[in-house]
Amino acid sequence: MTVHAIIGGTGLTELNGLSLRDAFFQETPYGPPSANILRGEYAGHEVLFLARHGHPHRIPPHQVNYRANLWALKQAGAQAVLAVNAVGGIHAAMGAGHFCVPHQLIDYTYGREHTFFAGDLEHVTHIDFSYPYDEALRKYLIAALAAEGYDFSGHGVYGCTQGPRLETAAEVVRLERDGCDIVGMTGMPEAALARELELPYACLALVVNPAAGKATGVITMAEIEAALAEGIGKARKVLARVLAGSA
Structure with missing residues (x-):
């Protein structure tokens, strides 16, 4: 039976309903992960859980140690990764509270430690990243969303920006022109690192606000928190x- 790891993003720093067996700190060659790994049973199956931003929520997107997080989960026994990400909606269908299971992504980040293949290498390695998300895991997420009757899109392009600030309206115009449907700050390098470790990986994205320029007025944390409270x-x-x- 596959051991799934869940990486919780903003609003999901703990997994209610997890029958906790143990919580442990996993050492890595890349420094400390964001938090202790929780191991237990969820819905009757073994699962690992890691809060991407720490618990409490304290690590901004550009300072998350993505390499340590993925390495720690792999060493702890993870065989597949389900990532939960809070995002902004660019496409008209992506209103607050909408779910998206993206099939593609575009990386706009910079300065992040984005690969395990660095340093004193015996040979250069290039992973195939044509299709960044595992299709089998995507189908499971899509079927689950349909079974629950939630408003969702089974395809979408995730644009990953640097953060921690939100985007300008002009940047969102560029993202839309590039083909992005949603925008977030944590989708990369997480997805690529999972691929390097040969961990099937898929994203459950929750839209918590319209992207900049897609609604009247400014984006407020109160609106984001309200969408998170319901959506998580x-x-x-x-x-x-x-x-x-x-x-």
Whole structure:
């Protein structure tokens, strides 16, 4: 039976319903991961959980130690990764509360430690990253969202920006012109590092606000927090379905 790791983003620093077996700190050659790894049972299946931004939420997107996080989960026994990400909506269909299971991404980040293949190498390695998300995991997420009756899109392009600031309206115009449907700050290098470790990886993205320029007025944290409060509970139900194989 596959051991799934869940990486929780903003709003998901703990996994309610997890029957905790142990919590442990996993050493890595790349420094400390964001938080202790929680191991236990969720929906009757073994699962690992890691809070991407720490617990409490304290690590900004550009300072997350993505290499340590993925390495730690792999060493702890993870065989597949389900990532939960809070994002902004660019496409008209991506309103607050909408879920997206992206099939593609564009990386706009810079200065992040983005690969394990660096330093004193015996040979150069190039991974195939044509299709960054595992299709089987995507289908499980899509089936779970459909079974729950939630508003979702089964395809989408995730544009990953540097953060921690939100984007300008002009930047969102550029992202839309590039083909992005949603925008977030944590999708990369996480997805690429999972591929380097041969970990199947998929993203459950929750839209928590319209992207800059897509709504009147400024984007407020109150609006984002309200969307998170409602959406994260739904995300937990989706994850439970996927893990239980009942989607």
